Amino acid sequence: MWKCFSTRTSRCFSTSASNRTLKWWDRVAPAPKDPITSVTEAFLADTSPTKINLGVGAYRDDEGKPVVLQCVKEAEAKIAGCDFLESVSSAVSSKLVEESVKLVYGKNSDIIKEGRFAGVQALSGTGACRLFAEFQRRFYPESQIYMTDPTWSNHHNIWRDALVPERTFHYYHPDSKGLDFSALLDDVKNAPDGSFFLLHPCAHNPTGVDPTEEQWREISYLFKVKNHFPFFDMAYQGFASGDLDRDARSIQIFVEDGNVIGCAQSFAKNMGLYGHRVGCLNVLCNDAKQAVAIKSQLQQIARAMYSSPPIHGILLVSGILSDPNMKALWVKEVKAMANRIQSLRTTLRKSLEQLSSPLNWEHITNQVGMFCFSGLTPEQVDRLLREFHIYMTLDGRMSMAGVTTGNVSYLANAIHEVTKFG
Amino acid sequence: MDSSSVFANIVRAPEDAILGVTVAYNKDSSPDKLNLGVGAYRTEEGKPLVLKVVRRAEQMLVNDNSRVKEYLPIVGLADFNKLSAKLIFGADSPAIQENRVTTVQCLSGTGSLRVGAEFLARHYHQLTIYIPNPTWGNHTKIFGLAGLSVKAYRYYDPATRGLDFQGLLEDLGAAPSGSIVLLHACAHNPTGVDPTIEQWEQIRQLMRSKGLLPFFDSAYQGFASGNLDADAGSVRMFVADGGECLAAQSYAKNMGLYGERVGALSIVCKTADVASRVESQLKLVIRPMYSNPPIHGASIVATILKDRDMYNEWTVELKAMADRIISMRQQLFDSLSARGTPGDWSHIIKQIGMFTFTGLNTKQVAFMTKEYHIYMTSDGRISMAGLSSRTVPHLTEAIHAAVTRAG
Numbered sequence: 169m170w171k172c173f174s175t176r177t178s179r180c181f182s183t184s185a186s187n188r189t190l191k192w193w194d195r196v197a198p199a200p201k202d203p204i205t206s207v208t209e210a211f212l213a214d215t216s217p218t219k220i221n222l223g224v225g226a227y228r229d230d231e232g233k234p235v236v237l238q239c240v241k242e243a244e245a246k247i248a249g250c251d252f253l254e255s256v257s258s259a260v261s262s263k264l265v266e267e268s269v270k271l272v273y274g275k276n277s278d279i280i281k282e283g284r285f286a287g288v289q290a291l292s293g294t295g296a297c298r299l300f301a302e303f304q305r306r307f308y309p310e311s312q313i314y315m316t317d318p319t320w321s322n323h324h325n326i327w328r329d330a331l332v333p334e335r336t337f338h339y340y341h342p343d344s345k346g347l348d349f350s351a352l353l354d355d356v357k358n359a360p361d362g363s364f365f366l367l368h369p370c371a372h373n374p375t376g377v378d379p380t381e382e383q384w385r386e387i388s389y390l391f392k393v394k395n396h397f398p399f400f401d402m403a404y405q406g407f408a409s410g411d412l413d414r415d416a417r418s419i420q421i422f423v424e425d426g427n428v429i430g431c432a433q434s435f436a437k438n439m440g441l442y443g444h445r446v447g448c449l450n451v452l453c454n455d456a457k458q459a460v461a462i463k464s465q466l467q468q469i470a471r472a473m474y475s476s477p478p479i480h481g482i483l484l485v486s487g488i489l490s491d492p493n494m495k496a497l498w499v500k501e502v503k504a505m506a507n508r509i510q511s512l513r514t515t516l517r518k519s520l521e522q523l524s525s526p527l528n529w530e531h532i533t534n535q536v537g538m539f540c541f542s543g544l545t546p547e548q549v550d551r552l553l554r555e556f557h558i559y560m561t562l563d564g565r566m567s568m569a570g571v572t573t574g575n576v577s578y579l580a581n582a583i584h585e586v587t588k589f590g
Numbered sequence: 591m592d593s594s595s596v597f598a599n600i601v602r603a604p605e606d607a608i609l610g611v612t613v614a615y616n617k618d619s620s621p622d623k624l625n626l627g628v629g630a631y632r633t634e635e636g637k638p639l640v641l642k643v644v645r646r647a648e649q650m651l652v653n654d655n656s657r658v659k660e661y662l663p664i665v666g667l668a669d670f671n672k673l674s675a676k677l678i679f680g681a682d683s684p685a686i687q688e689n690r691v692t693t694v695q696c697l698s699g700t701g702s703l704r705v706g707a708e709f710l711a712r713h714y715h716q717l718t719i720y721i722p723n724p725t726w727g728n729h730t731k732i733f734g735l736a737g738l739s740v741k742a743y744r745y746y747d748p749a750t751r752g753l754d755f756q757g758l759l760e761d762l763g764a765a766p767s768g769s770i771v772l773l774h775a776c777a778h779n780p781t782g783v784d785p786t787i788e789q790w791e792q793i794r795q796l797m798r799s800k801g802l803l804p805f806f807d808s809a810y811q812g813f814a815s816g817n818l819d820a821d822a823g824s825v826r827m828f829v830a831d832g833g834e835c836l837a838a839q840s841y842a843k844n845m846g847l848y849g850e851r852v853g854a855l856s857i858v859c860k861t862a863d864v865a866s867r868v869e870s871q872l873k874l875v876i877r878p879m880y881s882n883p884p885i886h887g888a889s890i891v892a893t894i895l896k897d898r899d900m901y902n903e904w905t906v907e908l909k910a911m912a913d914r915i916i917s918m919r920q921q922l923f924d925s926l927s928a929r930g931t932p933g934d935w936s937h938i939i940k941q942i943g944m945f946t947f948t949g950l951n952t953k954q955v956a957f958m959t960k961e962y963h964i965y966m967t968s969d970g971r972i973s974m975a976g977l978s979s980r981t982v983p984h985l986t987e988a989i990h991a992a993v994t995r996a997g
């Protein structure tokens with residue numbers, strides 16, 4: 169694992185500071201920067217007035233500003249002044265989980281009525297994935313996790329730190345900039361029966377490429393035949409189609425087919441609660457009794473990591489989801505965010521076509537969700553950074569949420585500049 | 591459901607010993623029930639307390655329309671980190687002034703300990719941590735799951751109900767050089783037994799001479815004596831000698847922010863360069879765990895710590911909480927003395943912080959729960975914060991009965 173090399177320095181037993189030569193941390197090398205958060209850091213340090221941040225997947229309005237949703241403001245005004253600073257009561261906690269899980273399985277689902285799921289709140293999507301990875305390792309210590317190629321960079325870190333080895337399976341086709349469906353099916357077929365897979369139910373990160381409903385059906389059927397375990401990381405529900413229910417359709421197809429699944433949910437993007445770290449992890453069970461067992465194990469893992477998640481975000485989410493008016497407002501606000509992104513996708517593509525770009529930019533509008541996997545090479549990405557102060561990750565992933573009517577022409581021109589010679 | 595769950599053979603995990611007490615308490619329908627389990631402060635009326643200064647800070651945040659909910663950096667809120675370091679190490683600490691301290695925001699004490707332990711498991715050369723016997727129940731699990739091997743050093747002496755100082759010195763003296771040692775900065779949990787300043791100095795000298803690495807858990811700064819600086823004395827003593835150490839801070843109790851999960855991990859290093867490299871590696875621990883810490887609680891803390899009036903208000907409210915606990919100790923002691931309960935109960939007023947290690951055994955504890963509906967952890971630890979003048983008589987009766995009837 170991590171090497172512990174022993175460079176013993178000579179040691180004095182004197183307690184005076186000047187004689188101390190014992191150096192605990194000399195062996196600590198500087199860590200590589202996170203490929204996503206380091207983009208934001210560099211962006212913040214840039215003083216150029218034309219800079220654009222297309223790095224992290226955080227929604228921006230048409231002025232390029234972060235947004236606090238109206239439903240969130242209302243929820244926050246309600247809870248200010250409440251007696252809720254102690255650990256989450258189990259009532260509040262169950263409420264959040266129940267409401268979250270309704271978003272996944274549909275509010276009339278039998279799963280919910282019969283309590284056939286183990287659900288715990290988690291520290292947003294990352295925390296939910298990590299809890300599951302630790303749980304997977306604990307009960308299936310020899311298992312691996314199959315991840316899409318590519319996937320969110322932090323997925324690799326999460327399962328690695330949980331000591332679960334990873335494999336990749338075909339997903340993105342660089343030529344079509346779409347789904348490599350037949351290779352995907354082959355990989356699913358060829359994986360040993362009962363393998364664990366990490367799937368993005370909608371708005372795939374980083375590619376924006378989602379299977380069609382038909383394709384999902386085929387994948388689900390194959391999973392059933394192979395007895396694979398699908399784990400869904402749903403970080404962008406609402407951002408793919410603008411419709412929350414539709415975005416969960418893939419999960420529902422798997423469940424209807426009788427697959428037993430797990431699902432991580434994040435409220436960072438669709439409720440704009442990034443910094444509050446609110447999410448949910450649920451695992452489907454045979455019955456309510458088993459659900460109790462699994463939940464207790466998940467809670468134990470969490471207890472040794474951070475005990476319990478922060479209550480403020482939990483109160484906001486459960487407040488919004490359990491009030492029909494606030495929930496309706498939220499649904500509208502999600503649709504508006506998704507619409508704005510969709511409209512800028514169209515504008516960007518049109519602008520590039522109007523510039524007579526030699527390249528095909530259809531993928532900008534074919535891909536869905538927050539990201540566009542542009543196909544730009546690392547060299548082109550670097551030029552965009554140095555010459556135009558446009559920031560994105562080296563794999564060419566652009567967060568479309570950072571594009572505005574104010575900067576889209578500048579962006580199109582810049583992309584054209586670095587790609588016009590092919 | 592067509593197919594069986596792949597997790598069908600999973601058994602139910604045992605209840606957490608401490609949190610399980612509250613679960614049992616909640617199920618009890620007796621009007622006399624008393625929860626002396628988890629260390630959460632209660633008022634004289636038995637209610638949880640949200641500090642006034644916290645309410646004010648929270649209202650300020652809500653009213654500030656310029657505030658957004660973006661991700662914090664992986665290491666957390668910068669202001670919060672700087673202010674937390676000053677709080678524990680002292681504003682004039684040379685280690686801070688020389689930029690030798692890296693501080694990262696974590697999820698309360700638990701999160702800070704876990705991140706620190708994960709970092710040590712990856713980068714440190716001696717993967718054994720010595721923890722006092724006894725210690726908070728979650729310590730063993732946190733360090734174990736982080737990949738450290740856990741050993742104990744003698745700490746509590748049941749005969750004196752005080753510190754087994756000789757045993758402590760012997761055990762730390764025998765520890766392999768470079769071992770990590772967990773130290774409760776003040777108000778030891780569960781015993782309430784703290785070393786004196788002189789004893790701390792001896793511990794420091796021994797540890798430095800053996801190259802043992804101190805890892806402080808500071809969950810009760812301000813609760814021990816009522817004075818924040820005094821309660822950080824042990825930590826500052828170690829930092830003052832120029833050596834390195836880790837310190838986990840929690841704001842759960844002293845700011846009453848339990849549910850918001852606010853804390854910080856600081857690592858004091860020899861040089862600024864080392865501190866910077868260490869920080870970069872801490873980020874690699876945090877990112878795959880939960881990406882970045884929660885914004886709300888840390889914003890409240892930073893708001894309070896950076897405003898002189900609010901800070902002063904906080905110290906007053908904190909002292910009031912500490913004083914109420916000290917007064918409960920006195921009341922319980924006086925009450926047991928008046929009742930003539932057999933035994934020496936002076937440890938109740940000698941022990942420090944939120945907890946009293948009563949010395950009651952598991953049979954007696956079970957008896958008190960069954961007959962008197964009094965809930966505490968099975969090691970006989972009671973949270974003084976859960977007591978009030980009104981409930982002291984009931985507890986006295988229960989202890990008296992347990993001692994005289996339930997061997």
